[in-house]
Amino acid sequence: AYAERVMTPRGTAAVTGLELMTALHPPTRAEKDPVTGAFTRALNEDALTAVHDVVECEVPDEHPLLKGRFARHHLRTPAEMLMEEPYDWCRPLTDDECMRQYLVAIDVNMSFAAAANGLTVGLNGPTHLTGDPPFDPSLPGSWLVDLSHVDLSRVRVDGRPVDGGRLPSPFTPKGERPTGPAWYATPTVAYAVELGFEVAPVEAYVRTRTGRYLDAWYKRLRDAYVTTMADLGVTTGLGGAEFLDAMARSRQSDPVMALLVGAIKATAKGGIGKLRQRNRGQVPYHEPWPALERETWRPDIRAAVLANQRIGLHRKLMKTAAAADLYPVAVGTDAVVYPSPGPTPLDVLPRTPEGKPVPGTFRLGVSPGMVKHQGTRTVLWAEEQFEEQGGVFNIANHIKTDPAAGEGE
Incomplete structure (x- = not known):
């Protein structure tokens, strides 16, 4: 069944879950050359087709990219690591x-x-945006932005106020209010905008080919x-x-x-x-x-x-x-x-x-x-x-x- x-x-349930993604969106397809009639290998635009460069804030602590980057036993902060x-x-x-x-x-x-x-997720490698880039909710990726000013008690839902003190913050797993700039995925920053607050990213790593x-x-x-x-x-x-x-x-x-x-x-x-x-x-x-x-x-x-x-x-x-x-x-x-x-x-x-x-x-x-x-x-x-x-x-x-x-x- x-x-x-x-x-x-294909092994464990987790491995099968990943293999199902590839089976439904294979990276390549056979394409017929109109001149020679031979079939060649072509990339599928809606798939993950290559191993791309990685981003420091997105990788776990043991990644080779972080070798020598931090002192031994250093605990990366939200401003150094994407904690979604x-x-x-x-x-x-x-x-x-x-x-x-x-x-x-x-x-x-x-x-x-x-x-x-x-x-919507990114299908290609990262593009680094610097110089206080404007937030674009259509670009998947990671944004360094300060959301500590978001106060849920100032938000009205369907015209009614809420008690922000009895709700977790939407921006941290522990539900604590952020204290300064931190890395967030696009859906999190977009939610701050949805709640009616201004956001001002410092930098970002985004993907321009999406699906x-x-x-x-x-x-x-x-x-x-x-x-x-x-x-x-x-x-x-x-x-x-x-x-x-x-x-x-x-x-x-x-x-x-x-x-x-x-x-x-x-x-x-x-x-x-x-x-x-x-x-x-x-x-x-x-x-x-x-x-x-x-x-x-x-x-x-x-x-x-x-x-x-x-x-x-x-x-x-x-x-x-x-x-x-x-x-x-x-x-x-x-x-x-x-x-x-x-x-x-x-x-x-x-x-x-x-x-x-x-x-x-x-x-x-x-x-x-x-x-x-x-x-x-x-x-x-x-x-x-x-x-x-x-x-x-x-x-x-x-x-x-x-x-x-x-x-x-």
Whole structure:
């Protein structure tokens, strides 16, 4: 079933995810010479066709480009390294939130694959822009810019203000407000502009040949995921209570198909990770490792997907806060924890007077980008955890009580 719905496995799920990108957008094609009639090798414009120069701020610490660049054990700062990663954020509960009995965790389906859909990425090598270049959202790449002036409390969403102190910053994985210039991928800087703030980049590395390279890859994995979930009794037509009931039953309906769902999700997540495969002791530190010889070793594309995932999540957090005065207490990658008067997402996610999800907020459903119930705990449980650990820590991925959530997700 995996071979039919995704592709014939090429090793691990992550390796297969990367190979699927190449299979859908091969770097070359056969082209017939109109004069001689012979077939020659031609490059495909919509593919990754060469190994290009890399950018210092985009590569991991062990890359040969950084050999001798920094002192031993130096920790690169956001002004020296592109730190586009998923959220790992938590905050203390307010007194009012402690009065609610439950903490409900929701989880975004295939969030990295969904973030890749429709995303414009660079297909060629970097062009270095200096001298305070104007920001151009159509150019994928990395921008050195100061976003410390962005104050969420000054933003109005659908005409309503939000409490910026109870939301993570959209610009850092830890949710802390930036303190100065830092490197960001294009989607992150574009979000600052969307929020209504001026941006003034100092320099940038951009790609001038662009395309929606991951669209076909996303659609292939989306169809595989939705088809397999339907085999488990969870279809796209379900919403609300019907969807939650179907998800709760799905783990017991067909264990083999449940394993296949996990494999498809690992293919999506792992394929994105392989775009910046690290040197895990394969070769000596600061020496080239095999992954660097691939056309698909593209840390800038991985950064763009992760930035888009985090920004898309933040946009929904803002919409939810404005619509229902509802704020998360923890976000871990693609899991969001809300204080709730009841034990299910139906008790907390905002709805219109007609009973439909408020546009732009989290929506229960099986499709990638929609959310499912990850689990529920009590507020008392959270306070006990904080006391036991001696302080607030991220509880988002510790809330997995829904039998449909699974321990490995």
